[in-house]
Amino acid sequence: CRDAGGWYYVLLFPPSVPSAPPQLSIVSTSSTDIRLMWRPLSSQHSRGAVTRYHIEYSTLDQVDTVFSVEVRGNETQFTLRELQPNQDYRLRIAAGTGIGFGVPSEWALHQTLANHSMVIFAPTELKVRARVDILNVTWHPSPNHTLVSGYKLSCREVEADESDNGEKTTQTHTIRLRKKARYHLLTGLVPDQQYEVRVWAFNKQIDGAAAVWKGRTDKTHDRGKIYLTACVRKKSSIQAAANSSTSILLRWEKPRFSNVRIINYTVRCSPAGTTNASLVSYYTSSAQEILLGALRPFTRYKLAVQSNGVDVVGPFSGTVEESTLSDRPSTPPEELQLSALDSSSVVASWRPPLEPNGIIISYRILFSGNLSQPEHLWENLSQDGSITSVEVQGLSSDTRYFFKLEASTEVGPGPFSPVKDVHTPLQIYGMCQKVHAIYR
Template identity: 25%
Template sequence: MASSADTQCVFSGQDVRRVPPRFSIPPTNHEVMPGGSVNLTCVAVGAPMPYVKWMKGEQELTKEEEMPIGRNVLELTNIRQSANYTCVAISSLGMIDTTAQITVKALPRPPTSLIVTETTATSVTLTWDSGNPEPVSYYVIQYRAKISDNGFQEVDGVASTRYSIGGLSPYSEYEFRVMAVNNIGRGPPSGMVDTRTSEQAPSSPPLRVQARMLSATTMLVQWEPPEEPNGQIRGYRVYYTPDMHFPLSTWQKHNTEDSSLTTISGLVPDITYGLRVLAFTSVGDGPPSDILQVKTQQGVPAQPTGFEAEAELDTRIMLTWLWPVQDQITKYELTYWEASSDNKHHVIFNPAGSYAVEGLKPDTLYKFTLAARSEMGLGVYTQPIEARTAQSTPSAPPQEVHLLSLSSTSIQVSWAAPPAASRHGNIVRYSLAYQAVSGEDQQRHEVKDIPADVSSYVLEGLEKWTEYMVWVKAHTDVGPGPESGSTRIRTKEDGNARLTGAPDLLSAPSN
């Protein structure tokens, strides 16, 4: 085979330069996505011009009889694996080759060795190993409460292999997993790891606290566990006192283990006690329940508990409470009044767990207090609770509607809001209606959505020297109130500037 040095030969008296093959455009390396495509181009020159073929390892990719001269393009499609491709240039003066590397970029592998290194009542610290020989862009942590039916929550863009997740619920089981992300996408998740957050003192009081007198000096108290125990409830503390204005630390205290029922003895007969219950974990005490008042008279009901009020309509509020532990109630007595008035209403009704108060004013705040009665006497009234009836439509139209003729084609309308007692909600907008009494256009026209803070509006494009009727309505979120009585005025006679003297003004409604 000829050396790489140039060789000269003489043919028919002429010098001919002979050049071994070399690559003028060698193939380049490529990174591709899984399933991607790429064209590998290889160009070789020499004298004589070399043939160019492609090989993959020992496999010939270019047929002998189809081997091109000088340039060969290898088309690769649906690439799934990394591989090396060799371009070979051959002439009578020698053979050279060069290799192009095709690297298939794959999704990252799952992280490994995920462990929990630290827990508090509201946070968990995780560490893990990358699990990938190549650097990854970042990590995604997914986690969820084990008792939840919701999907995973995510922490995205985690740059290191250690991270603390906060905002968790105390004494709750969570499961965690981690995924690595590169420029291809997210890799598969790591194995799951689970842990329980630490305990905390309860963050809510016991529920449904009720009491009744077993005798004039012994009280039975019962309750349900708190909604947010934040740990294992170790017991409850029952506080009681006849002096409810003193701090809780001065009240008498009765401890009980993890039970929802206890009795308190040695009470003073014929007085009213205040009662509160709290739960505690190994970490500390939770908040106490609201004060429940009990008369130390056997057979007299305690305060109704769980007393709540909810507006159902613009004139009705539904009251609900818990059924008491005693069964000797004969009547309930309800007192209610407008928050802005001292005029109180008193209602007596048969034993029930709810009562609808009807005939109330719309968009009005009311107060309610309830007591139970037995044959032995009337129990203690609850502390007042509040509820506001729903909004309604105004029951009166806007007031003081005035019209001012500005020109032959425009009228200014002004008004005042309906009386406060008849608005029944927040006025959110006004609307106008107007109609010519005579003329070519006697259709009724409307102007909608005039802002609530506007008290005048100019009607334009009217007919000259024509009498118009105008009506105004106020709207709440519920809907419009009644129209004002029709008010009339005539536009001016011509389109010039306002005439000297008093303007045409008419503000008396026409019924």
């Protein structure tokens, strides 16, 4: 700065306390745990090296009893343990340098899970379709599916005298499947053998109750199989066309040069490129076409057809591939983060939707200083779908702003993200004027 006499003054700013708190994310991992997550502060807001974080928390019905814990400055998450189940807590965090701690975040409210929420119910509608050496297992999700991390499936042979002798055991094979699994194909089994199949959900803490099926594989028909394999050639004409974002219409020709009367057809469907047997689905059709539904939008599927006679099955055809159409995103953009750059601008950043259902062509950001204001009165900005951050300028100082955003494909927009807020700092006028006034 230069005063009226032509003198220059250099202002040096020593390290200070952070000017803003970290943005806090909260999630429950069990009925007695709460996990806190945050991002490091920018250099502008940290005002020096952050060496520690200070976390405070209390139950909502005992706000005068506040517990605290300090975490090292290189950490970005911490889990509070041994809390009370089904209890409302308030939590906040502050960042600190060697000088001291900055202003803490506003109190955030969070409720721990109830004890009974850790009971995982059995999957519903367990069905098993038996063939000579194959069991095609399907099921619907557990009623409290949100607690589920995945599924387990076991299969074992059931001995003829097992019901009379409780001590007799057979080898059990157990496999782990993804949370989205609804099917699994058990192959290489013994013909005309009784099996027991169990399916249950699990998470990191417990295993859920099992759905159980007992039944027998079909008897072998070797002569019929050889005849059908020799006489029925694989389908040479299969046509697939996307019907919507969740369905594909599949048509095929009847096998030629066959003396076997076709009873029905089996259609095999799986996402292209997958090697996970649990993602393979099987459908039956008595006609020479089928509309495959309940598929994922904007996903490429691999399809094949098999002929079925009386007690005989033919080989699967060669595969064709077809993609479902795109759709609106079914989930909002994730991890919206807001950071005030100065008294009149804010940087917003985010991640694309978990289920975009197509190519994201644009994002729309809405913001307002009044949360109760009708949505059509909020300010809005549009951003190209390849960009996941924007600087919002022209804001008022010392004002709390509320933000939310949505993603759009060519079909249309998806849901809005949860509303998040940020507070612009109070405008600080020129330091030169203050220095000049002092030296006058």
